[in-house]
Amino acid sequence: MSIxxxxxxxxxxxxLIAATIVFLMLPGAGTFCILSSASKNGLRAGFSTVAGVMMGDMVLMFLAAIGVAALLHANPLVFKAVQYVGAIYLAYLGFKLLREKKQESSAVGVETIPATETTLKIEEWRRGFFVTLMNPKAIIFxxxxxxxxxxxxxxxxxxxFLTMGMIISSCTLVYGTMLTLVGNAAAKSLARHRRIAAFATKAAGLFLIAFGIKLTTS
Known part of the structure; x- marks a missing residue:
């Protein structure tokens, strides 16, 4: 196959595959989005988030391939502006989790999707897409x-570049599937302990806010 x-x-x-897997395993907002989505809203929502993350990665890889990374690197103000946009969006997601009510937190892990299933899938896809897209450092990477x-x-x-992109996307799909299954299974256990589930939701919000802050300071 190498030939x-x-x-x-x-x-x-x-x-290439090994390096991609190592990169995917580094803690990041995309990984946490998949885990939180699967734990709160079930497998289908988790896979929707995975699809959003993959699409975001494809856009970033395309931008990198056509040289947008060089533009961002050569213009610190543009790079910093994109960083702040990403930080604001991550903080917004984090604050939404922090403000969730206890009864909503106690429902994590329930496989049943609400009546607005299509709307939920779109929302989770969009969340995964924008969390991935709003990380300008990924373009440089x-x-x-x-x-x-x-x-x-x-x-x-x-x-x-297209072949490399497909390889990276395939690795993301496998890893995202694993995160979705693990996140959903863990949530079913947490659902039996409301305080733990509520704490996990608050921790999720704090993580996203902290990651957004880190994005603008590192």
């Missing part, structure tokens, strides 16, 4: 990440 991908300009596909696994003599332009 096939090398013909597309990718030097070592297994190293992909801009630095891609060249590590590209053979300049075999590079095929957009086809190479």
């Amino acid at each position: 096939f991908f090398h013909t597309l300009g990718i030097t070592d596909v297994w190293q 992909y801009m630095a990440f891609f060249p590590l696994f590209i053979d300049p003599t075999m590079h095929r332009g957009s086809l190479t």
Whole structure:
């Protein structure tokens, strides 16, 4: 398989997969969004969030591929502005979790989706999408990440980037599925202990607010 991908300009596909998995396992807002969505609203909502995260990653990879990362890096004010937009959105999500009522927290882990199932799926997809999209550092990361696994003599332009994007998206799907299943299973246990469930919801809000602050200061 490595030989096939090398013909597309990718030097070592297994190293690419390993590096992607390590990157995905680093704690981040996207990971937490998937876990909280699956724990609060069930598997279908969790998978909707995974789809949103994957779409956000695809957009970031596309922007990195066409050189937007270089633009952000060369213009600190633009980069900082995008950071603040992302921080505000993450803080907004965090405050929403902090203000949730106790009876809403006690319902985490229930597999039954409310009557507005389609609306919920769209909302969870949008949350995963924007949490991922509003992290400008990811664009810089992909801009630095891609060249590590590209053979300049075999590079095929957009086809190479498209193939790498599909590999990364596949890893995200597998990892996101695992997070969804784990988050939903954990929530079913937490549902039996209302105080623990309420604490977990508040912790989720604090995490998102802290991550937003970190985004603008690091």
